[in-house]
Amino acid sequence: MTKLYSAASIAVFAILLSACGKADTAEPRALAGAAADQAKPASANQSAATPASTAAPSTDPGVNAQGAATLEFKKRIDAYLKIHNAAEGKVPNLKRTDDPKEISDRQAALAKMIMTLRAGAQPGDIFAPEYQPYFIKIVQDDFKTRSAADRKAIVNELPANIKIDINTEYPTTIPLETFPPVLLRKLPDLPPELEYRIVNKNLILRDVKANLIVDILRGVVPTIPS
C-alpha cells in the first residue's frame, strides 16, 4: 500500500536544490533566520519512531548536501509511516460505505491512535530543522517565478487566521487549500498517506486518512506586497 517514492524524483529534487545552491551559494540571511526560528530542540519524550537526534548536514565531501536533505526527509517520512501503519492496524478497517458515520468514526479513531503513538511529536520531526531552509527556498523560489496576479490568487485562497498545531486534527470546518500543482512538482514526492498543504503561510504535512497535521514548517509563504 505504501508507495516508496522513486529514486528518480529524489535525484530531480537533489539537482534542483543543487542548482539553487549554485545560484546562491551562501545561505540567504532571511532563510537562515527563518530556519533558526523554526528549529526547536527535540523533546525528551519525542516519539520513538521519529529521529530524536538532529541530523547534522553532511560534511562528507562525497555526499551532496541537498541530496542528504531529501534522504533525511524520506527517512523521517518512512519513520512516520511505520507509526501510521501501526495505528491503522489497531483501528477497524474502513470499506466503502453509505453510512457517513462509519467514515467519521474511523477517521477519528485513526487520528486518536496516531496522536497517542506520537504523543511527544514536535515541530521539525519530519521537516528536520537543519534542512528546513531547503524547503523554504523551494517555496519562495517558486513564488518568485509567478506573476503578481498569480501570487495574489494563491495567497487569497489560503486559509488564514487558523490555529493549527502538530499532532492535532486539521479543522474540518475550513477548506483545504488548493496546492499549486507546479510547486507540488518541485517538492519531494510523498506517499499517498500524506500530502502537503499550506495554512497561514505555513507548509504542513497532513495525514490524509486521519486528517491529522503531522508537521508544520512555519513562515514558508512569502509576504506579498499589497
Next chain:
Amino acid sequence: MKRLNVRLITALWILLALAAVGQAITDQQPSTGASISSATEVQPPAGKDSVKFLVIGDSGTGDRAQVETAAQMWKAHSVFPYEFAIMLGDNLYGGERPQDFVNKFERPFKPMLDAKIPFYAALGNHDDPNQRMYKNFGMGEKRFYTYQKKDVRFFALDSNYMDKDQQRWLEEELSKSNSKWKIAYCHHPIYSSGGRHGSEVDLRSIVEPLFIKYNLNVMFAGHEHFYERIKPQRGIYYFTAGGSAKLRGGDIISNSALTAKGFDTDQSFMVVEIDGDVLRFQTISRRGKRVDSGEIRRGPTS
C-alpha cells in the same frame, strides 16, 4: 405628543425586530422541501440511446437555495431523464459530520437517490478526501478515477492536489482510451472569467497539454459560483457550473474575452446529452428557466 412619538418609535422597532426574526427563521428553514414551483423549460433529449447526465457544482450548503435548485433538477428529470449525475466538488461545505452528509446531500437529492440515479463526485477544496469512501459519491475509494458510459469516457480529477501520481495516471488513462468522447471534470476551472478566482493557470499548465495531446473534448468545473460557457480553447470546450447552491452574483467579468455565455444572477445546473457525434447541453436556473443551450459536434480529429 411626545408620548405618541415614543410609542410610534417603539412600535417601529418591534416591527423591525419581528421582520428580522422572520427573515432569520426563513433562512434557517429545514431542508425538507422546495417552495419554488415554476415550470421547467428543459427540453427533452433528442437521442434515443444517448448518454444523459446531470451536472451539479458547489452544491453542498444544505440551505434553501440548494433545496430549491435540487427540486428543479428533479423536475427536469421528468422531461429529461438523466441516468446519472456528476458533481464538480464542494459537495459538503462547513463540515464532514454524518449530519452534513444528510443535510447537504442525502436530503436535498433524496428523489434522485430513491430513483437509484448514481452520482460521481469530484473533490472540491471544501471536501475532505475521505469522501471517497462514501458509496453515494461513486468514487470507488479513489480521489481521481475514470468510468465509461457507452461511447463516453469520463475522467473525474482531484484538482486540489494534482500530484505526480495523478498526472501519470491521467496521461495513462487518456492515452489508452479509444472512446469517441473524452470528458474530464474537476473542481477548479482552468479557464474562467470569475472576478474572485479566475482561471487556474497553474493547473492549466499541467493538464492542458495532456488534454490537447489526447483529444479531450469537453471539461466541466465548478469553484466559481456561477455558470459560464467558455469560448473553445485550443479545440476544447469548457463549462463552469459551480452555482448549484452558492451564488456569487455579478462575479463574471464583463467583456471577458473568454466568455461565450455567462449567467450569474441565480443558481443553476446543467443537463447534457451525448448522442453519437453530438453533445447537447441545457443550463437551467433555480427557477426553471433555460439560460443557455446548444450543441457541440465532435471534431474530425477527436
